[in-house]
Amino acid sequence: MADTVIQVDGLWKEYRLGVTNHHSLTRDLQSWWAMVRGKEDPNSKIGDGPSSGAPHAPQERFLALRDVSFEVNRGDIVGVIGRNGAGKSTLLKIMSQVTVPTKGEVRIKGRMSSLLEIGTGFHPELTGRENIFLNGSILGMTKSDVRGKLDKIVAFAEIEQFLDTPVKRYSSGMYVRLAFAVAAHLEPEILVVDEVLAVGDLAFQRKCLGKMEDIGKEGRTVLFVSHNMAAVANLCSTAIVLKEGAKVFQGEVAQGISNYLSLFAGEATRDLEERSDRKGKGGVRMTQLLIEDRSGSGIPTFAIGTEISFRIRYRSQKDVRNPRVVIGIYDSTGVGITRLDTQITGDLPASLSSTGEIVCSTAAMNLVPGRFFLNVAFFSSGEMEDYLSNAAFFDVVASDFFNTGRTFDEGDAALSKFLVRHDWRVTG
Secondary structure, three states: OOOEEEEEEEEEEEEEOOOOOOOOHHHHHHHHHHHHHOOOOOOOOOOOOHHHOOOOOOOOEEEEEEEEEEEEEOOOEEEEEEOOOOOHHHHHHHHOOOOOOOEEEEEEOOOEEEEOOOOOOOOOOOEHHHHHHHHHHHOOOOHHHHHHHHHHHHHHHOOHHHOOOEHHHOOHHHHHHHHHHHHHHOOOOEEEEOHHHHHOOHHHHHHHHHHHHHHHHOOOEEEEEOOOHHHHHHHOOEEEEEEOOEEEEEEEHHHHHHHHHHHHHOOOOOOHHHOOOOEOOOOEEEEEEEEEEOOOOOOOEEEOOEEEEEEEEEEEOOOEEOEEEEEEEEOOOOOEEEEEEHHHHOOOOOEEOOEEEEEEEEEEEOEOOEEEEEEEEEEEOOEEEEEEEEEEEEEEEOOOOOOOOOOOOHHHHOOOOEOOOOOOOOOO
């Protein structure tokens, strides 16, 4: 019989837009207890209640989580995936008791350690050493227990020189290294890690992934939030997919990644104007991305070896100085395949008009069969003005690439990412 260590039942979380919530868990509990007893909320602001006599403008409400339920067993390494705003971080904050649900229940069996956004779990005025002992005490460990782990934590975080410096003086990378080292080495039964690892360098990210894998092998449980599908695929055995606050999938990780990527498929060829999950300063806005073959056909399905064009339309309030456009191409697991970059080719002029279209035309794209996704960035004078992850996708289908009467299909694609024309001959 499976040993369930996390049980989430009917979890809802609602926020009132336009209302800043500075409540701690204690204040949230005070408000909830007052509501249960039918008493006035002790944390309400003057004028919040109907007794003020002033008419209230209707408050817009946002559901961050919608009736989420699932179970996680001991030893599972679970990837929690979904688009920005899907509710992943809210779910982990509730599970970590950083905030409380509007409705529903979370039951945790065992000691949990969480690595959420930068700033959570450490006191900025305390040194790295003091924060290590503070976290240990929160987890119920004695000073002797923590002292026995101290050398491993410091070595893993690579902060020996700064151990007795207040963490408010740490760089974001140092902070994350120490936070992960503390969370992973104080032997929690359950480790929760949010996307915060993206702050660290690549070598440290790999070390963290290896440590999480070791934790799983030791029979402990890991919940891992990431947009890096390659990391999720390599580390996790199962996945939970969230969409607009609701759980839409829980099961085998490959199917979960496929389900996650399908969330983009319905909108990948839509106008980019509608996308709200963009990043950048906003001085330039990409409005459309069209994928075509050299004949101008806009159906994003191509045979191996097709020459492809990417047509980007944009608008700006003024002329764009020193423009740079980058297209990153990724496979269905999030692994980068190649980058198309105007800074490398030097094709763009020093200035662009406030509205226009930029076309990138490739030589034969010898990618193996599968689905490929595009991340697109637009820079002006070295500043990122607009960035969209999964801005569009295209499919590559099997074809007789080598003109031999044999097709290279998706079964062969597991062995490589692209094809190279070649021939063989016997020389002896």
